[in-house]
Amino acid sequence: MWKKMIIWITAFTLLFPAAAGAAKIKTGQQPAQPVVQLETTAQSAVLMEANSGQILYEKNMHQALPPASVTKIMTLLVAVEAVEQGKVKLEDRIKASENAAGMGGSQIYLEPGEEMTLKDLLISIAVGSANDACVAVAEHVAGSHEAFVEMMNQKLKDLGLKDSKFVNAYGLPAEGHVASAYDLAMILREGMKHPLFRELTSIKEYDLRGGEFKLYNTNKLLWWYNGADTGKTGWTTEAKYCLASSAQRDGLRLIAVVMATPEPRSHFRESIKLYNYGFARYKAVNISQAGQVQGVIPVSKGQVKQVKAVSQEPVVMVVEKGQEKKVTYKVEIPARVQAPIKKGQKIGKLIIMFEGQPVKIVDLVAAREVEAATLNQHFGAIWQKATGIK
Incomplete structure (x- = not known):
């Protein structure tokens, strides 16, 4: 039997994604809402609430397109996880191979045999979009660039992302190297769970080689948009x-991805348009913090x-402004x-409801771990219950 402990609170209503090219609330148990047009010159775009993954706007978000250097958010994610798992250290000194030094495109002009720490190379990727640093990091983490790309594609599978496939770690054009706006948003969402990833991608400028080479972050939203703190161009x-x-x-917290915008700086303009729409229209409420106690069970x-x-992770609901009083939640735990x-x-569930109808369930x-009582503890408990003597 489940014991129902119902906690009614004033919160926010859950909204859902619209059809491509427009933001619209699906009716369901909710009152009909007007379609709000949001035009973008991006061929593909998505606006996502970061904690829940809720889609607030999308346009062709599953279309597979060349991602260019936005590929590097996956490169950084795989490398950061390798650091966290103890496979490599930020202090590791890496010698640039001929393969790494021979890369074209955006780069830090590594010389064959030049030594640089893993941390400096990761900063060069996140801030300077350096293709040569990508190859150097890939070879250090996985033994070869090709093996690292396999790790990137395995991470796609682990995240359940099906629109994308990577052929290299840096994003230069290659047959079959594609990603969708949705997949890139989910990769960035995963990356932001890691403090090192957030640290690297938030750096505005950095002095490399003792100040001889200056890096400026290619993501100008870090300067231009209030609240922007991570990303990759x-x-x-x-x-x-x-x-x-x-x-x-x-x-x-919102995630915006725009792909194939037509002219210089248009990717910043279109991202700002998405953010302005999202912050003007929606609110967020923290229903539960990560690790917050929702019940105690004998x-x-x-x-x-x-x-x-x-709750294992933050439980956040994103709602349209003015819909605050239509949502409640309850906690169900066993007796x-x-x-x-x-x-x-899993030992219970938190149920989010709109007008009394469930719209989301969180485990x-x-x-903590609870080990089974030993035989002595078991008989001791029986003795205590029978005699009242501790």
Whole structure:
């Protein structure tokens, strides 16, 4: 039997994506809303709420297009995870290979045999969009550029992204090297979960080689748009102008991706247009912080008597302004659970409702591991219950 602990709060209503080229609330249990046109010169675009992944606007968001150097958000993500897993260290000194030094396009002009730390190379990718640094990092992390690209494509599979395929780690034109706006938004969303990724992509300028070579971030939204703090640009003749970025205001974090915008700086203009639309129209509410306790459940046959049910990640609802009073939520947890229980094991659920109807369900998990009681502990508990003697 489930015990229902209902917590009614004033919150926000859940909205859903529109058809391509327009932002529109799907009716469902919600009142009909007017279609709001949002024109963009991007061939493909998406505006996403970062915590939930909710789509607020999209235009051809699953169309596979050349991503140019926006590819490098995946390069950075794979490299950052390798650092976190202890496979490589930021202090590692890397010698540039002939292959890395021979790269064209945007670069830091590595010389064959030149040594640079992994951290400086990662900054060169994030800030200066350096193709030669991509190859040097790839070879250090995976042993070869080709093996690193396999890691990038495996990460796509791990994230469940099906529109994209990478042929190289730097984004220069290559047959079959494509990505969708949606996939790039999801890659950036994943990247922002890692502090090192956020640190690298937020750097505006950096002195390389002791100040002999100055890097300026190609993502000009870091200067031009209030709240913008991460992202990656891209341009080739084939891909045109592309940008994946994120900005936060008043607790609402948005991700905007535009692809194949036609002229210089148009990727910044079109991204700002998406952000202005999103921040003007929507609000965010934090229903639950990561790790926030939503209930306490008694434990049978365990080494402790109770376990806390928590949300693993922040639970955020994005809603159109003025719809605040139409959403409630409730927590459902069982009357009792039995040990053993693993940390992170699902033990309940948080149900978000609109006008009394469920629109989203979030798992609640055990905050800690609970081992099964030993035989002595079990008999001790029986003795205590029978005699009242501790």
